[in-house]
Amino acid sequence: MDQSSNAPMHLCHVNKLTIFINRTYTVIYSVALSFLLYYRASFFFHDTKTPILPSLIVFVAELLSSFEWLLTQAYRWRPVSRTVFPERLPEDDKLPAVDVFICTADPEKEPPVEVMNTVISAMALDYPPKKLHVYLSDDGGADVTLNGMREAWTFAKRWIPFCKRYKIKCRSPKAYFSAAEDENEDAALGVTDFIRERQIIQEKYEVFKERVIEYARHSDTGSSKRRGHSAVIEVIQDSSSNHAFEENEAKNMPLLVYVSREKRPSHAHHFKAGALNVLLRVSGVISNSPFILGLDCDMYCNDPSSARQAMCFHLDPKLSPTLALVQFPQKFHNISKKDIYDSQLRETFTVLWQGFDGLQGPCVSGTGYYIKRLSLYGKSLKEDHKDLMELRTSVGPSSEFIKSLLGNYNPNMKMAQLAETQQLASCTYEDGTKWGEEAGFLYASVVEDYFTGFASLHCKGWNSVYCNPPRPQFLGSGTTNLNDFLVQGTRWSSGLVDVAISKYCPLIYGLTKMSFLESMCYGWLAIFPICRFFSLWCLATIPQLCLVNRISLYPEVSNSYFWIFSFVFLSSVLRHLYEVLTTEASLQHWIYEQRIWMMKAVTSHLYGSLDAFMKKFGLREASFFPTNKVDDVEQLKRYNAGVFDFQTSALFLVPLASLVILNMASLCVGIARVIFLGELEKLFIQGFVPFYVVVVNYPIIEGMLIRKDNGRIPPSVTLLSAIASIIFCILGSIIFM
Ligand SMILES: O=c1ccn([C@@H]2O[C@H](COP(=O)(O)OP(=O)(O)O[C@H]3O[C@H](CO)[C@@H](O)[C@H](O)[C@H]3O)[C@@H](O)[C@H]2O)c(=O)[nH]1
Numbered sequence: 094m095d096q097s098s099n100a101p102m103h104l105c106h107v108n109k110l111t112i113f114i115n116r117t118y119t120v121i122y123s124v125a126l127s128f129l130l131y132y133r134a135s136f137f138f139h140d141t142k143t144p145i146l147p148s149l150i151v152f153v154a155e156l157l158s159s160f161e162w163l164l165t166q167a168y169r170w171r172p173v174s175r176t177v178f179p180e181r182l183p184e185d186d187k188l189p190a191v192d193v194f195i196c197t198a199d200p201e202k203e204p205p206v207e208v209m210n211t212v213i214s215a216m217a218l219d220y221p222p223k224k225l226h227v228y229l230s231d232d233g234g235a236d237v238t239l240n241g242m243r244e245a246w247t248f249a250k251r252w253i254p255f256c257k258r259y260k261i262k263c264r265s266p267k268a269y270f271s272a273a274e275d276e277n278e279d280a281a282l283g284v285t286d287f288i289r290e291r292q293i294i295q296e297k298y299e300v301f302k303e304r305v306i307e308y309a310r311h312s313d314t315g316s317s318k319r320r321g322h323s324a325v326i327e328v329i330q331d332s333s334s335n336h337a338f339e340e341n342e343a344k345n346m347p348l349l350v351y352v353s354r355e356k357r358p359s360h361a362h363h364f365k366a367g368a369l370n371v372l373l374r375v376s377g378v379i380s381n382s383p384f385i386l387g388l389d390c391d392m393y394c395n396d397p398s399s400a401r402q403a404m405c406f407h408l409d410p411k412l413s414p415t416l417a418l419v420q421f422p423q424k425f426h427n428i429s430k431k432d433i434y435d436s437q438l439r440e441t442f443t444v445l446w447q448g449f450d451g452l453q454g455p456c457v458s459g460t461g462y463y464i465k466r467l468s469l470y471g472k473s474l475k476e477d478h479k480d481l482m483e484l485r486t487s488v489g490p491s492s493e494f495i496k497s498l499l500g501n502y503n504p505n506m507k508m509a510q511l512a513e514t515q516q517l518a519s520c521t522y523e524d525g526t527k528w529g530e531e532a533g534f535l536y537a538s539v540v541e542d543y544f545t546g547f548a549s550l551h552c553k554g555w556n557s558v559y560c561n562p563p564r565p566q567f568l569g570s571g572t573t574n575l576n577d578f579l580v581q582g583t584r585w586s587s588g589l590v591d592v593a594i595s596k597y598c599p600l601i602y603g604l605t606k607m608s609f610l611e612s613m614c615y616g617w618l619a620i621f622p623i624c625r626f627f628s629l630w631c632l633a634t635i636p637q638l639c640l641v642n643r644i645s646l647y648p649e650v651s652n653s654y655f656w657i658f659s660f661v662f663l664s665s666v667l668r669h670l671y672e673v674l675t676t677e678a679s680l681q682h683w684i685y686e687q688r689i690w691m692m693k694a695v696t697s698h699l700y701g702s703l704d705a706f707m708k709k710f711g712l713r714e715a716s717f718f719p720t721n722k723v724d725d726v727e728q729l730k731r732y733n734a735g736v737f738d739f740q741t742s743a744l745f746l747v748p749l750a751s752l753v754i755l756n757m758a759s760l761c762v763g764i765a766r767v768i769f770l771g772e773l774e775k776l777f778i779q780g781f782v783p784f785y786v787v788v789v790n791y792p793i794i795e796g797m798l799i800r801k802d803n804g805r806i807p808p809s810v811t812l813l814s815a816i817a818s819i820i821f822c823i824l825g826s827i828i829f830m
């Protein structure tokens with residue numbers, strides 16, 4: 094390791110050409126948009142024949158989507174990418190310690206074998222074992238998880254040395270053994286010892302897996318257990334010994350700790366943020382590492398080098414004083430070539446986060462980040478932390494924990510500390526403290542990651558970086574059916590809109606606390622669900638209703654504004670296509686995104702926004718239903734074949750189907766008018782809107798009218814939707830006439 098040289102541990106690349114293209118586009122498109130909005134606005138003064146209401150609604154929709162578009166330009170202002178040189182890090186004994194936090198909540202939706210694979214992969218990170226501590230938070234309080242951890246520990250004692258000896262890259266045993274040989278890039282392939290040993294380990298893995306499955310069969314995984322149970326904290330170790338730290342050192346094993354916080358139905362538990370805060374406290378009195386790797390239970394380490402890669406930034410003296418976290422992208426192991434739901438979240442992790450990175454850095458993205466512990470303690474530490482009384486009111490009464498905060502702390506576990514963890518994980522510990530408001534992960538939104546990154550980190554002067562190396566460092570399971578996808582999208586929208594309509598709205602609160610462009614990025618995330626559901630609902634109904642009622646909303650072909658509208662539409666579509674193609678996705682994927690973007694806007698974004706408003710007015714309670722990580726064989730088959738699976742709630746299906754029916758009907762009226770009245774020139778744009786909606790959403794039509802399998806849209810839903818769109822059409826006509 095060359096420590097003496099001054100070579101940098103990381104580089105940041107600014108792509109000048111991309112920046113030039115992006116900024117030029119922003120300018121040209123802004124001009125076109127201004128003309129478009131001018132056309133609309135002047136319409137109210139000149140045209141007195143046309144009813145005002147439809148034009149007004151369309152105008153508001155256009156204003157909102159223009160505003161949304163403007164905010165996204167911040168992400169295009171200065172995208173950067175980064176390279177790291179972990180080989181230039183200091184010696185192992187100079188590396189800081191890392192605590193890994195893994196959260197699981199429900200053994201039925203999150204298969205224990207997979208969760209254990211994540212645990213094992215984290216234990217096998219390429220990092221000094223003495224400096225690695227893995228904590229699993231189990232909100233399900235399930236026996237299978239605790240027993241699974243004990244089994245995982247035993248298996249890891251064989252697995253870790255094997256991985257290290259043969260430099261295995263993929264350290265989740267499940268992923269490793271299920272990959273084809275050439276995918277694993279095994280350096281020692283062909284060496285007889287290696288082949289023999291791999292065989293033995295594979296058998297051990299099968300035994301381990303069977304035992305966990307067996308536990309799951311007999312374990313109490315009922316929902317009553319999930320809602321209420323006492324705290325269980327256990328350092329996993331061999332039953333014969335009684336000092337985990339010394340023993341681990343001898344065996345070159347990282348520390349492994351099971352944490353199931355106390356939960357009572359009478360106490361709000363604040364979902365994942367609550368779980369993470371318990372982990373912060375419990376780990377504080379056990380290992381108290383200065384850095385934390387946050388992982389979801391399905392996100393296994395696909396490459397052991399992530400900790401070292403992250404340290405390339407955290408140990409850079411120039412960056413480190415203000416650097417709160419290094420974020421890796423979320424990537425998924427189960428993405429189909431025909432990713433019809435855009436489960437890979439392409440735009441977020443290939444375009445937006447790079448743009449964020451060129452400013453003050455991306456927000457915390459839930460999983461796959463290395464964060465500085467100190468940055469999470471909020472106000473309590475940045476200000477004078479010698480005032481003990483104030484610390485007590487802020488982080489609670491535990492003196493062991495306060496000792497850990499003050500830094501003069503020797504992380505050497507004693508029984509007393511372990512007893513202290515019971516108190517730290519109890520559901521009353523946070524009463525009257527600042528946990529969730531200033532300290533730790535924040536509770537005000539179910540997208541705790543986004544909100545914490547915003548209010549606790551970037552607003553307080555911390556920065557972050559985004560590291561997206563060619564080999565994915567972490568791989569999780571993406572959603573593979575429409576239902577999970579829309580439910581997840583609804584939760585995200587709800588959590589984001591929570592922030593938009595709170596006093597923390599980034600477009601106001603953020604302006605004085607961070608750079609203007611950074612607050613635009615945060616602002617876009619908070620308000621896009623509202624903008625999109627509103628503008629999409631309007632554009633999917635108003636021009637169509639007007640077409641049926643012979644009200645004209647757009648300029649005729651002969652009008653010069655026709656070209657403005659055409660340019661705005663075509664260039665945005667082509668711009669999207671360009672981004673899709675330059676981020677290694679296919680032409681087909683571009684259509685998938687256009688479609689799922691519309692589908693999400695009229696369902697998830699709508700319901701999420703409503704949910705947020707209802708919570709605000711006290712009409713609903715916050716909820717967090719973990720995403721299902723168990724694949725239904727049939728649904729998975731459809732996803733892989735690129736066929737929509739419409740087995741989801743009618744709440745999602747009816748809006749989708751009704752809107753498509755309405756658009757089909759208005760398209761027919763439009764065609765009739767063109768044929769019989771020769772109104773092509775007059776109707777071009779207004780007829781094109783439903784045409785585009787129908788073409789892009791063809792799978793919905795197929796699901797209603799053509800398919801006969803289980804995944805189609807049930808006839809009853811189609812009927813209901815048809816009735817809904819007829820009623821809508823009649824009501825609309827009455828209002829607009
Ligand atoms: O009460 C809860 C609910 C969830 N979780 C865990 O939180 C993680 C994320 O939940 P998941 O169901 O996978 O939700 P996703 O929508 O896939 O998660 C994304 O969005 C969340 C915010 O809504 C972020 O916290 C996640 O990191 C991010 O991956 C999982 O490990 C869960 O076990 C808990 O620990 N306790």
Ligand SMILES: [Mn+2]
Pocket residue numbers: 389391569720
């Ligand atoms: Mn997830």
